[in-house]
Amino acid sequence: MMNNQPQIRRERMNEKTGTEIYEAYLCPIIRAAIKALPIDFKRDLEEIRLRINRPLMVYGGNKDYFLASDGRLLRNSQGAIMVTRKDIDLSIQFISNYSFYSVEEEIKRGYITIAGGHRIGLSGKVLYDGKSIRTMKDFNGLNFRIAREKKGAAKAVMPYLYHKGKFLNTLIVSPPQCGKTTLLRDIILNVSNGNASNGILGLKVGVVDERSELAASCNGIPQLDLGIRTDILDSCPKAEGMMILIRAMSPNVIATDEIGREEDSYAISEALLAGIKLITTVHGTSLEDIYGKKVIGDLVKNKVFERMIILSNKNDIGTIESIIDVNTKVNLIGTPIRNKVVN
Amino acid sequence: MWLKLVVSAVIVVSSFQLGSIYAGTFTERKKLLGELIVALQMFETEISYNATPLPLLLEKIGNRSNSDVSKLLLRTAYSLQENGSNSFMEAWNLAISSEGETSGLYKEDLELLRLLGSNLGNSDGVNQVKYLRILMEEVKRNYNKAIEEENKNLKLYRHLGLLTGVTIVIILF
Numbered sequence: 001m002m003n004n005q006p007q008i009r010r011e012r013m014n015e016k017t018g019t020e021i022y023e024a025y026l027c028p029i030i031r032a033a034i035k036a037l038p039i040d041f042k043r044d045l046e047e048i049r050l051r052i053n054r055p056l057m058v059y060g061g062n063k064d065y066f067l068a069s070d071g072r073l074l075r076n077s078q079g080a081i082m083v084t085r086k087d088i089d090l091s092i093q094f095i096s097n098y099s100f101y102s103v104e105e106e107i108k109r110g111y112i113t114i115a116g117g118h119r120i121g122l123s124g125k126v127l128y129d130g131k132s133i134r135t136m137k138d139f140n141g142l143n144f145r146i147a148r149e150k151k152g153a154a155k156a157v158m159p160y161l162y163h164k165g166k167f168l169n170t171l172i173v174s175p176p177q178c179g180k181t182t183l184l185r186d187i188i189l190n191v192s193n194g195n196a197s198n199g200i201l202g203l204k205v206g207v208v209d210e211r212s213e214l215a216a217s218c219n220g221i222p223q224l225d226l227g228i229r230t231d232i233l234d235s236c237p238k239a240e241g242m243m244i245l246i247r248a249m250s251p252n253v254i255a256t257d258e259i260g261r262e263e264d265s266y267a268i269s270e271a272l273l274a275g276i277k278l279i280t281t282v283h284g285t286s287l288e289d290i291y292g293k294k295v296i297g298d299l300v301k302n303k304v305f306e307r308m309i310i311l312s313n314k315n316d317i318g319t320i321e322s323i324i325d326v327n328t329k330v331n332l333i334g335t336p337i338r339n340k341v342v343n
Numbered sequence: 344m345w346l347k348l349v350v351s352a353v354i355v356v357s358s359f360q361l362g363s364i365y366a367g368t369f370t371e372r373k374k375l376l377g378e379l380i381v382a383l384q385m386f387e388t389e390i391s392y393n394a395t396p397l398p399l400l401l402e403k404i405g406n407r408s409n410s411d412v413s414k415l416l417l418r419t420a421y422s423l424q425e426n427g428s429n430s431f432m433e434a435w436n437l438a439i440s441s442e443g444e445t446s447g448l449y450k451e452d453l454e455l456l457r458l459l460g461s462n463l464g465n466s467d468g469v470n471q472v473k474y475l476r477i478l479m480e481e482v483k484r485n486y487n488k489a490i491e492e493e494n495k496n497l498k499l500y501r502h503l504g505l506l507t508g509v510t511i512v513i514i515l516f
Binding site: 102 | 390394395396397398400423427428430431464465466467468471
């Protein structure tokens with residue numbers, strides 16, 4: 001009898017029909033509506049928003065719409081699907097693979113990454129035990145954020161990050177929402193893979209992905225490409241993660257997102273002692289701005305970083321304003337690079 | 344004379360067999376409840392240490408044996424991964440309706456299984472373990488009852504079968 005059971009399918013993506021992976025995580029009614037969306041809108045789809053007892057909304061191309069059950073986009077809420085408690089609970093079951101306990105930590109952080117690197121934000125009743133969030137229950141809202149991998153964002157900056165074939169410690173400085181993580185991800189990919197035609201060798205890169213944003217790991221498997229020589233510590237605090245990498249994975253380069261806590265600086269000095277190169281990011285707008293910051297300011301003053309990439313969204317999101325040689329404080333690019341690839 | 348002897352023997356043997364088969368249902372229930380206890384222990388370990396998601400966990404435990412409990416677990420795992428429109432509880436209850444009703448389990452055992460289905464997967468690891476332990480106590484109680492019933496009834500029904508056969512033979516001839 002048991003042998004007659006059909007093989008259990010692990011992949012949720014139906015490759016034959018080209019159904020997007022995230023659709024399988026929606027409750028059936030909403031899944032059908034999303035499936036029926038106009039194709040050109042679906043390409044730009046950024047968010048699917050479920051709010052309890054509110055009309056279903058989708059966001060894409062800088063506009064939001066209500067959604068009818070046949071996939072029509074509506075400007076007002078009449079005729080839109082009303083999201084119910086059952087829709088949200090069922091979607092949560094699919095997202096957590098029917099096992100709340102297996103995504104406990106993710107729920108505490110307020111989001112779950114699913115296959116394909118898509119991220120689902122959660123809101124609901126938070127149970128707080130005085131020191132930290134214990135868990136969340138009675139979910140009232142879900143935000144499906146559709147991830148799109150954009151390769152090529154780092155193409156223009158890569159030549160500036162090497163000196164005589166050696167990778168230089170690099171700091172990316174950027175205000176929020178300027179494509180900092182996308183750029184970092186693509187730099188990691190390039191450093192890890194190397195570039196045979198330019199004689200640049202690939203390096204072993206260790207990534208501490210504290211917020212699962214860089215690799216968007218799902219069950220430990222990176223959903224976004226960080227290169228062939230990359231080791232990823234998922235959901236690991238940065239300082240501890242860097243120490244683990246130094247001890248265990250012998251990386252040439254360590255990459256992390258948003259450094260800035262006291263304990264990070266100790267881990268960084270350990271890494272430098274071990275001869276490991278660094279690439280990291282920080283919130284900010286200019287070199288002067290960074291000097292004022294505690295941990296990272298000291299690192300910059302001590303000339304730990306050799307290159308600094310400053311991003312802005314003045315012209316386009318992800319415009320590279322300048323690439324500074326920190327030792328000489330010279331801007332290496334004449335005019336800002338408009339980086340269309342970064343969204 | 345020979346014919347009579349052969350017919351008598353057939354009657355006695357087959358009624359003894361009938362008695363044994365009926366008595367066997369008590370053994371079957373005991374065996375299934377024993378398996379359920381082992382399965383619950385595995386649930387506890389896998390959930391608290393590995394946080395294995397339910398579809399994989401059901402498959403893993405279900406593949407260990409060929410009993411009705413395993414069939415129930417595998418059917419649930421299969422329907423969860425296959426259709427993606429039922430909640431866990433719905434899939435579980437459907438599996439109980441199709442696999443459980445024909446098994447050697449009693450109604451009260453199936454009730455416990457339904458209770459398990461309404462709680463599996465919907466809380467954090469610590470609470471899942473607490474819940475599994477409470478349920479385990481209930482299952483153990485049923486298991487002990489099943490052993491008692493087996494001890495009481497196994498011999499009884501076998502002997503009853505044998506004696507019925509002998510009685511029929513005596514009345515006939």
